[in-house]
Amino acid sequence: MTAATDEQILVLLQQPDSREQGFRLLMSVYQERLYWHIRKMVGTHNDTDDVLQNCLIKVFRNIHRFEGKSQLYTWLYRIATNEALTFLKKAQRRATDSIEGHAAVFQLQAEASVDGEKLLQKLDAAIGALPEKQKLVFRLRYYEEMSYKDMSVRLQTSEGALKASYHHAVRKVEAALKEGL
Known part of the structure; x- marks a missing residue:
């Protein structure tokens, strides 16, 4: 993505x-990247589509607030992250007892040979049970292999705090995985 294209948008x-043409261009350039960023946070296609739609509406309504102090994608990424976090918080509040929901996945019995599908389910459940900030940092570091420096810029927090969040997240995921093995 070149700066000239952002300027055109x-x-x-x-x-x-x-304005409508500019928004279509923005969507054609950034929609897929935003989709996959949100998908890693919320997990399902339908939820991702809902969050992405909310994100794009917010962008359309607030593009006049973009100050140009960062790249356009950085601004979009931040909005997408905030929308995903808001969605996850609302979903957590709606769940009557989210811990019981995750506990069902953790109760998988270990077999003589490790079942890859069950292991992936346990990993997804372990990540899903993390606090929101740890979940976000874990996914960015583990799946996207994003550096702490880049995360620090995108999430507007210190590298030290991100390293601590990742360390705690790894310990919790490891403990959850060892629980049933």
């Missing part, structure tokens, strides 16, 4: 007669 979005 922003110019189109700022003009009333080309």
Whole structure:
């Protein structure tokens, strides 16, 4: 993504007669990257589509607030992250007892040979049971192999705090995986 293309998108979005064209261009350039970022946080396709739609609506309504102090994708990424976190918090509140929901997955019995599918289910459940910040940091570091420096810029927090969150998340995931083995 070049800065010129971001500039073109922003110019189109700022003009009333080309705003829709600018938004279509923004979506064609960034929608897939935002989808996969959100998908790693919320887990399912349907939830991801809902969060992405909310994200894009927020972008469309607030593009005039983009100050250009960062790259356009960084601003979009932050909005997507906040929308996903808001979704996850609402989902957690709606769950009558989220711990019981995760406990069912942890009760898988270990077999003589390790079943890869069950192991993946346990890993997903262990990650899903993490506090939101630890879950986000774990997924960015483990799945996307993002550096602490890049995470620090994107999430606007210190590298030390991110390292601590990742360390705690790894310990919790390891403990959950060892529980049934």
